Amino acid sequence: xxxxxxxxxxxxxxxxxxxLAGVIKKGTQxxxxxxxxxxxxxxxxxxNDNIVDLSTIASDxxxxxxxxxxxxxxxxxxxxxxPFQESSRQIYMQIEETLKKYDIGCFFYIGGNDSMDTVAxxxxxxxxxxxxxxxxxxxxxxxxxxxxxxxxxxxxxxxKYLFNTVSEIICDSEIYPVKNVVIVxxxxxxxxxxxxxxxxxxxxxxxxxxxxxLPEVSFSQEEFISTIKKELTTKNTVVAVVSEGIKYASxxxxxxxTKNGETDIFGHSYLSGVGKYLxxxxxxxxxxxxxxxxxxxxxRCSSHLxxxxxxxxxxxxxxxxxxxxLSGQSGVTLCFNRIxxxxxxxxxxxxxxxxxxxxxxxxxxSWFDYNDPKVQKEIANYLLPLIKGNVIPIVNEQTxxxxxxxx
Amino acid sequence: xxxxxxxxxxxxxxxxxxxLAGVIKKGTQxxxxxxxxxxxxxxxxxxNDNIVDLSTIASDxxxxxxxxxxxxxxxxxxxxxxPFQESSRQIYMQIEETLKKYDIGCFFYIGGNDSMDTVAxxxxxxxxxxxxxxxxxxxxxxxxxxxxxxxxxxxxxxxKYLFNTVSEIICDSEIYPVKNVVIVxxxxxxxxxxxxxxxxxxxxxxxxxxxxxLPEVSFSQEEFISTIKKELTTKNTVVAVVSEGIKYASxxxxxxxTKNGETDIFGHSYLSGVGKYLxxxxxxxxxxxxxxxxxxxxxRCSSHLxxxxxxxxxxxxxxxxxxxxLSGQSGVTLCFNRIxxxxxxxxxxxxxxxxxxxxxxxxxxSWFDYNDPKVQKEIANYLLPLIKGNVIPIVNEQTxxxxxxxx
Numbered sequence: 001x002x003x004x005x006x007x008x009x010x011x012x013x014x015x016x017x018x019x020l021a022g023v024i025k026k027g028t029q030x031x032x033x034x035x036x037x038x039x040x041x042x043x044x045x046x047x048n049d050n051i052v053d054l055s056t057i058a059s060d061x062x063x064x065x066x067x068x069x070x071x072x073x074x075x076x077x078x079x080x081x082x083p084f085q086e087s088s089r090q091i092y093m094q095i096e097e098t099l100k101k102y103d104i105g106c107f108f109y110i111g112g113n114d115s116m117d118t119v120a121x122x123x124x125x126x127x128x129x130x131x132x133x134x135x136x137x138x139x140x141x142x143x144x145x146x147x148x149x150x151x152x153x154x155x156x157x158x159x160k161y162l163f164n165t166v167s168e169i170i171c172d173s174e175i176y177p178v179k180n181v182v183i184v185x186x187x188x189x190x191x192x193x194x195x196x197x198x199x200x201x202x203x204x205x206x207x208x209x210x211x212x213x214l215p216e217v218s219f220s221q222e223e224f225i226s227t228i229k230k231e232l233t234t235k236n237t238v239v240a241v242v243s244e245g246i247k248y249a250s251x252x253x254x255x256x257x258t259k260n261g262e263t264d265i266f267g268h269s270y271l272s273g274v275g276k277y278l279x280x281x282x283x284x285x286x287x288x289x290x291x292x293x294x295x296x297x298x299x300r301c302s303s304h305l306x307x308x309x310x311x312x313x314x315x316x317x318x319x320x321x322x323x324x325x326l327s328g329q330s331g332v333t334l335c336f337n338r339i340x341x342x343x344x345x346x347x348x349x350x351x352x353x354x355x356x357x358x359x360x361x362x363x364x365x366s367w368f369d370y371n372d373p374k375v376q377k378e379i380a381n382y383l384l385p386l387i388k389g390n391v392i393p394i395v396n397e398q399t400x401x402x403x404x405x406x407x
Numbered sequence: 408x409x410x411x412x413x414x415x416x417x418x419x420x421x422x423x424x425x426x427l428a429g430v431i432k433k434g435t436q437x438x439x440x441x442x443x444x445x446x447x448x449x450x451x452x453x454x455n456d457n458i459v460d461l462s463t464i465a466s467d468x469x470x471x472x473x474x475x476x477x478x479x480x481x482x483x484x485x486x487x488x489x490p491f492q493e494s495s496r497q498i499y500m501q502i503e504e505t506l507k508k509y510d511i512g513c514f515f516y517i518g519g520n521d522s523m524d525t526v527a528x529x530x531x532x533x534x535x536x537x538x539x540x541x542x543x544x545x546x547x548x549x550x551x552x553x554x555x556x557x558x559x560x561x562x563x564x565x566x567k568y569l570f571n572t573v574s575e576i577i578c579d580s581e582i583y584p585v586k587n588v589v590i591v592x593x594x595x596x597x598x599x600x601x602x603x604x605x606x607x608x609x610x611x612x613x614x615x616x617x618x619x620x621l622p623e624v625s626f627s628q629e630e631f632i633s634t635i636k637k638e639l640t641t642k643n644t645v646v647a648v649v650s651e652g653i654k655y656a657s658x659x660x661x662x663x664x665t666k667n668g669e670t671d672i673f674g675h676s677y678l679s680g681v682g683k684y685l686x687x688x689x690x691x692x693x694x695x696x697x698x699x700x701x702x703x704x705x706x707r708c709s710s711h712l713x714x715x716x717x718x719x720x721x722x723x724x725x726x727x728x729x730x731x732x733l734s735g736q737s738g739v740t741l742c743f744n745r746i747x748x749x750x751x752x753x754x755x756x757x758x759x760x761x762x763x764x765x766x767x768x769x770x771x772x773s774w775f776d777y778n779d780p781k782v783q784k785e786i787a788n789y790l791l792p793l794i795k796g797n798v799i800p801i802v803n804e805q806t807x808x809x810x811x812x813x814x
Binding site for chain 2: 012040041044069070071072075076077078160163164165167168169171172173174175176177200201204291293294295296297298300301302303304305380384387388390393398399400401402404
C-alpha cells in the first residue's frame with residue numbers, strides 16, 4: 001500500500017483521538033505503508049488540500065497524550081458530501097487531486113452515521129473512477145446509535161461521565177428539607193442510550209433518578225407531572241433525567257415551541273432547552289422549587305472521567321482499521337461484536353459501510369420498563385463493561401494542567 | 408466537656424463532609440467528650456430537635472467514605488437566626504432546650520459567612536444565659552469569600568473542577584473552522600475566586616480563555632464585544648469565563664433584565680442566566696456561532712474531581728475545631744494562615760467569629776490585570792497549592808457506582 005490519510009468528522013468525543021492514535025501507531029509501524037497523513041477538518045481538508053504529516057507524532061509519549069486528548073486533534077467538519085453527479089463533479093475531482101498528490105492508498109474516516117455516508121460515497125467514487133484507493137470507516141459517536149456494532153467508541157466515556165455526575169447531582173439536590181425537582185437534560189437526538197446511562201444510579205437499584213425519559217418513548221406532560229406529584233408525597237426530591245430529543249405522541253419535540261425551528265445542514269432540528277421548558281412546566285403545574293441542568297458539551301469532552309475500556313477499545317479499533325485496509329478491504333466500517341458480558345469479551349470485524357451510513361439504532365422497546373428488575377439487569381449487563389476503568393490523567397507536574405496534544 | 412453537636416449550613420461543597428468527618432473522628436477519640444451528635448438541616452434541626460447520634464459512623468471505613476461524599480450528609484438549611492430579643496425568644500428557648508436535653512457542651516457549625524452569623528449570635532446567647540456551651544465555626548464555601556482565612560475548604564476542589572472542565576471545553580470548542588464564541592458561566596455572587604480558577608488555563612500561559620470577567624470589575628458590554636471582535640480577527644474561537652455576579656458600572660447586574668427580581672431570604676438577588684444573556688448579545692452584535700454553558704451545581708458537587716489537598720485540609724480543620732473547643736475557646740472560627748507557597752505550608756488558628764460573620768473577601772484589585780505575567784505568577788502561586796492531588800474514588804467494585812455515606 002502507498003500512503004494513508006485519515007480524517008475526523010461530526011461531533012467530538014473523549015475517545016475519537018484514541019482511534020486516531022491507533023491508526024497513526026499501526027500505520028507508522030506497518031512496513032507496507034509509507035507516510036501517515038491527516039486531513040484537517042475532515043473531508044473539507046481533503047477537498048481544500050489541508051493535509052498534515054502525522055509521522056511526527058508517532059512516538060509513544062505523544063501517542064499516549066493523544067489518546068487522552070478530548071475533542072478532535074485534526075479538527076472536524078459538518079460537511080455532507082453531495083452525491084457524485086455532474087453538478088458536484090468539481091468537489092470529487094478536488095478530492096481525487098489531493099489523494100493523488102499525496103499518493104494515498106487508503107482514506108480512513110472516523111465519525112458517526114453521517115460520516116459513514118461520506119465513506120460509502122467515496123468508495124463508490126473510487127470504484128467508478130477505477131482508482132486504487134480504499135475507503136474505510138471507523139465508528140465514533142457518544143450517542144451509541146450506530147447499527148450492527150455492539151456499541152460505539154466515545155459512548156462508554158460519556159456514559160461514565162453521566163453516571164458519575166448524575167450520582168453527584170442527586171446528593172447535591174437532597175440537602176434541603178423542601179420539596180424540589182431537578183431536571184437533567186442529556187444529549188442524544190433520537191437514541192436514548194446516554195439517557196439510560198444517566199439513569200444508572202436508579203437502574204443499579206437506587207431510588208433516584210425517579211424519571212428516565214428516553215426519546216424512543218412518547219412523552220406525556222400529564223404523566224410526567226403526575227409521576228412527580230406522586231413521588232413528592234413520600235420524598236422531598238425528585239430527579240428526572242431527560243433526553244434532549246423527547247417527543248409527544250404527535251411527533252413534535254417537547255419544548256419546540258421555545259425554539260426558532262432552525263435546522264443544521266443535515267436537516268436535524270437544533271435541540272436544546274427541553275430541560276428549561278420542563279422546569280417552567282413544573283413551576284407552573286406544581287409550584288415547588290425546580291432546577292434544570294444542561295450537561296452541555298461536558299458530557300462529550302470530560303476526558304478526566306474517560307473510561308479506560310472505551311479509550312483502549314477506540315485505539316484498538318483504529319489499529320484494526322489499518323489491518324482491514326492492508327487485507328484489501330474497502331467500503332467497510334469496523335464494528336464491535338460482543339461475545340459475552342461476564343467476563344466481557346468482544347471481537348472486532350467489518351461490515352459493509354452501507355449497513356451503517358444514515359441508519360440509527362435505538363434502545364430496544366423491551367428496555368423501556370426501567371423499573372423492572374429483570375430489565376435493569378439486562379441494561380446493567382450491557383452498560384457496565386463499557387464504562388469500566390479509570391484513565392490516569394497526564395498532567396503538567398508543576399501546575400496540574402492536563403496535557404493535550406495539538407496537531 | 409459533655410457531648411458535642413455539629414450542623415452543616417448554606418450551600419453544599421465537595422469538602423464539607425470531610426470537615427464533618429474530622430469533627431466526628433476527633434470527637435469520638437477524645438476521652439473528654441461523650442457522644443458526638445449531629446443536627447439535621449443545620450440550626451433548624453436544633454430548633455426542632457432533629458438530632459442524630461454520629462458515633463455509629465466513626466469507624467475508619469465509614470469516615471473514609473464520608474470524606475468523599477459530596478454535598479451535605481446531615482442536610483442543610485438556609486435559615487438565618489433572628490437577633491436574640493423578645494420577639495424571637497421562643498426560637499432561642501427551643502435551641503436551649505435541645506442543647507440541654509442532649510447535654511451539649513459545644514455546638515459546631517460548618518458554613519459560610521451567613522452561618523458564622525448564627526455562631527456569633529449563639530455565642531452571645533450562651534454567654535447572656537450563662538450556659539456552659541461553646542459555639543465554634545468551621546469555614547466552608549466554594550466561593551472562597553471569607554475574610555481572615557487564607558482560603559476556605561471546598562474552594563480547592565471547585566477550582567480544580569473549573570480548571571479541568573474549562574480546559575476540556577476549550578478543546579471541544581476549537582474543532583470547527585468557523586468563528587465561534589463560548590461563554591462559560593461560573594458561580595460566585597460577588598467574589599471572583601472561582602472565575603479566576605476557571606481562567607487558569609490562560610493564567611498559566613495558554614491562549615484561552617481570552618476573557619475572564621470577575622464580579623469585582625465593572626462590566627462593559629462595549630468592551631466585551633470589541634474584545635471578542637478583535638480576538639476573532641486572528642483566531643476562530645473565543646472563550647469567555649464569566650462570573651454569575653458581573654455588574655455594570657451602575658451597579659446593576661448584567662442580564663438582570665431577563666430575571667424577575669426575586670431575592671432569597673438573605674436578600675441576595677437570585678442570579679443565573681448571565682451566560683444566556685451574553686450569548687444573545689454576541690448573536691445580536693457579532694452574529695457568529697455562540698454557545699453559553701452554565702456549569703451549574705457540577706462545580707460544587709463533582710467529588711470525582713476533588714482536590715486531595717482540599718479534602719485533607721477540610722478534615723484537619725474539623726479536628727482542630729474540636730481541639731479549640733477542648734482548649735476552652737468559643738465564639739471563634741477556624742482559619743488557615745499561609746506560611747509559604749513553595750513548599751506550601753500553613754497553620755490553622757482561630758479568629759473571633761465576628762471577624763468573618765457577614766463579611767466578604769474579594770479578589771484584590773492588583774490581580775485584575777490577568778494578562779500581566781507578574782500577576783499571573785502571583786495568582787498561580789496562590790491557587791495551585793489548593794487544587795493539588797487526586798482523591799482515589801471509592802466505588803462499588805462490581806458496578807463502579809461511587810459509594811456515598813448516607814446518615
